[in-house]
Amino acid sequence: DSGVTQTPKHLITATGQRVTLRCSPRSGDLSVYWYQQSLDQGLQFLIQYYNGEERAKGNILERFSAQQFPDLHSELNLSSLELGDSALYFCASSVGPGQGNGYTFGSGTRLTVV
Amino acid sequence: GDSVTQMEGPVTLSEEAFLTINCTYTATGYPSLFWYVQYPGEGLQLLLKATKADDKGSNKGFEATYRKETTSFHLEKGSVQVSDSAVYFCALILAVYAGGTSYGKLTFGQGTILTVHP
Numbered sequence: 001d002s003g004v005t006q007t008p009k010h011l012i013t014a015t016g017q018r019v020t021l022r023c024s025p026r027s028g029d030l031s032v033y034w035y036q037q038s039l040d041q042g043l044q045f046l047i048q049y050y051n052g053e054e055r056a057k058g059n060i061l062e063r064f065s066a067q068q069f070p071d072l073h074s075e076l077n078l079s080s081l082e083l084g085d086s087a088l089y090f091c092a093s094s095v096g097p098g099q100g101n102g103y104t105f106g107s108g109t110r111l112t113v114v
Numbered sequence: 115g116d117s118v119t120q121m122e123g124p125v126t127l128s129e130e131a132f133l134t135i136n137c138t139y140t141a142t143g144y145p146s147l148f149w150y151v152q153y154p155g156e157g158l159q160l161l162l163k164a165t166k167a168d169d170k171g172s173n174k175g176f177e178a179t180y181r182k183e184t185t186s187f188h189l190e191k192g193s194v195q196v197s198d199s200a201v202y203f204c205a206l207i208l209a210v211y212a213g214g215t216s217y218g219k220l221t222f223g224q225g226t227i228l229t230v231h232p
Contacts, residue, residue, distance in 0.1 A: 002159070004157075033220070042222065042223075043222040043225070045219050045220070048219055056219050058219065090157060092158075092220075101163075102146075102150075102220070103160075103220055105150075105158040105159070106157055107156060107157040108157050
């Protein structure tokens with residue numbers, strides 16, 4: 001157990017729907033990161049939050065949004081889902097904004113859009 | 115932009131063989147370098163890291179040395195086991211300073227699938 005908790009582990013939904021993925025960071029970590037892993041794109045950075053504020057943005061679609069709450073958990077909202085959004089979504093956390101210690105990853109949420 | 119390039123996979127070895135997975139990077143500054151491992155059905159785990167030139171990271175028999183002159187961070191293990199079968203990701207973090215604080219994002223290579231046969 002890495003200490004980063006992601007729920008749900010699996011999600012199957014239809015095209016056009018909206019889903020919310022949840023992440024609780026490791027105790028003491030202030031930064032949360034979201035990554036998408038797909039077979040053709042590899043691991044893609046989506047977005048980073050630090051202590052409730054958005055800190056960096058990567059290849060995140062406009063249909064996707066995220067936030068970090070005062071208790072530091074984070075949610076990734078995916079809307080108007082398309083078949084191509086099927087992927088593993090990972091959350092990671094780190095103590096600071098992110099430098100030398102790397103990140104701790106959760107076990108991921110597997111999203112299947114049908 | 116910053117990027118990481120890993121050797122093409124997949125890599126298939128027999129147990130006790132020597133492993134090398136090549137990794138090179140491009141970065142505008144001086145990144146920290148990492149190897150992550152992903153076992154089947156699991157998330158990514160930090161395997162080892164190096165934060166400055168000539169540092170050697172090591173863990174579970176794996177080693178990698180931060181080579182600034184060749185911008186490389188190759189992963190090696192002298193004798194692989196079946197249990198080492200996994201996907202290995204090379205990655206870098208480059209700190210960005212803005213507004214009095216710093217942040218950085220982990221940039222991954224494409225991953226290398228390693229399969230070890232008995």
